[in-house]
Amino acid sequence: MYRINREKLLAVIREVDQAIYNHSQWYQNIIRSIVCRLPFDQRDMAEDAHHHCTFGQWYYHCSEKEMQENKTFQSIRGEHKQVHANAKLLLETSSRGEAISYIDYDNFANAVERLRLNLQTLKYELEETLYNRDPLTGVRNRISMLSDLRKQMDLIDRHVDTTVIAILDVDRFKQVNDTHGHPVGDLVLANIAAYILQHLRPYDNVYRYGGEEFLIMMPHTDVETAAAVIERIREGVAQMQTHMHNGETISVTISAGVTKLRDHHNIETAIEEADKALYEAKLGGRNKSVVSA
Template sequence: MYRIDREKLQAIIREIDQAIYNHGHWYQNLIRSIVCRLPFDERDIHEDAHHQCPFGQWYYSCDNKEIKKNMTFISIREEHKLTHNLARKLLLAASVEEIILPIDYDNFSNSVERLRLNLQALKYELEETLYNRDPLTGVKNRVSMLSDLRKQMTFIKRHLETTVIAIVDIDHFKQVNDNYGHPTGDLVLSNLASYILQHLRPYDSIYRYGGEEFLIMMPHTNIDTAFSIIERIRTGIENYQTHDHNDEYIRVTISAGMVNLEEQYNIETAIEQADKALYEAKTNGRNRSVVFK
C-alpha cells in the first residue's frame, strides 16, 4: 500500500519506462556484438556490470522507501545481476572465439525475459496505485470499488459466491478536523485505513468511499462472519490511539452498516442498503455495527 505523492509516482513510472528502454537497448547491442563479432563494452565483463549499466545505475540509486519494499522491485535485483553474469559468460566465450553453447544462450535469454516481465509487473503495480488508489490512505478508490463490486456480483448471480459489504464511518470526524486541524485529520484517516487493512483477511478489500467513509468487501463470507469481523475491528479502533497530537493521543470510534450482496439487487441498491444500516447505527448512538434487515 503506497502513500506516494502522485507527481513522484508519475516520475518513478517514467524512470521505469526509461529503464526498460535502456535495458532493451543494452540487450540489442550485446547480441549484435556477439553475432557480428564486434567490439563490446568492456564494462559488461566486469564483476559489477549490473551496477554500471544504465538500468543498474537507476535501480541502485532509487531512494524511495515505499518502492524499495515492493516485492517485485526486490526480486528484480537478483534477476538483473544474473542477467549480467550470464551475459559476461557469453561475451568472454565470444571474445576468444569459443562456441557458445545453446544452454548458455538459452539461460541468458530466459533471464532477460524474466527481468523484462518483472519490470513490466512493477510498472503495472505502480500505475494501478496511481490511477486506482486513494492518494491519502493508499487503499483502493471509488472507481476500483464499483468495478470490483460488479465483478463480484457476476459470481453471486452464478451462485458461486456469498459476499458481504460494509460501510464504515468515523464518528464525529468533523470534530477532529475542527479541534486539531485538517492535516491531523488526514493522519487519522490514513492511520485508521491502515489499521482496518491490517485486520481484514487477505482476500477482503477496503475502499475509500468518500470523506471519512470506507467500504469493505468481504467475499466467501456470510453475514454472521462478516459481523464478527467488523465488530472486532470496531472494538479495536475504540481502544486504538490513532495519532499523537502535541503529546495528546486522539481516539475515535466508528459506526458500520452491512448487507449481503443479493443476486436480485444491483450494486447501487446494495450500497444504499448498507448506508441505511449505517444511518441506523449513527442514530442509535454510534460506535456500533448494524446489519440491514
C-alpha cells in the same frame, strides 16, 4: 495492494522507469559485443552478475516492504537471474570464437522478453495504484470502486467466490472539524485509514467512499468472519489516539454496516443494504457494527 504513500509511489515509478532503461542499455551492449566481436564487460561473466549490473543494484537494494511482497516484483528475481545466466553462456561461446546456436540465442531472447513483460506489468500496477488512490488517506478512491465490485459480483453470480462488503463511518465527524479544524479532521481520517489497512489481508480492498466513509471489500470471506474483522477494527479505532499539533490527543469512534454480496443482485443494491445496516448502527447509539439480515 500497495500501501506506499503517494510521494514514495511516484519515486518508485521513476526508479522502475530508470531500471527498464538501464537493462535495455545492458541488453544492447551485450548484443553489440557479440555481433561486432567487441571486448565485453568481464563482470557479465561472474556467477552473481545479476547482483552487480545497474538494474540488479537497484532491484536487490529496494527496501520498500510493499514492493518486496508484490508478486510481480518477486517474479522478476528469477527472470533477471536467468537473463544473466543466458547472457554468460552466449559471451563464453563468442569468446571462444564459436558460433552461437539458435537455441541458446532464443533462450536468451525469450528470457529478456519475459523480464521486460514483468517490468512493464510492475510499472502498470504502480501507475494504476497511483491514479486510483485517495491522496489524503492512501486508500483507493471511488474511481475504480464500482468497477472492482462489479467484477467481484461476476464471480458471485458464477458461484466462484463469496464476498462481503462493509461501510464504515466516523461518528460525529463534523464535530471534530468544527471543534479542532479540518487539518485535524484530515489527520484523524488518515490515521483511521492506516489502521484499517494494517488490519486487513493483502487482497482486501479499501475505498474512500465519502468524506468520512470507507467501503471495504473482503473476497473469499463469509459474513461471520467479515463481521468479526470489522468488530476488531471498530474496537481498535475506539482505542486509538490521534496526536494533534498542540500536543493534545483526540479519540473518535466508527460505526459500520456489513452485508454479503448475493448472486443476481446488483452492486447498488448491496451498497444500499450496507448503508441501511450502517444507519441502524447509528440509531443504535453509534460505535457499533450491524450485519444486514
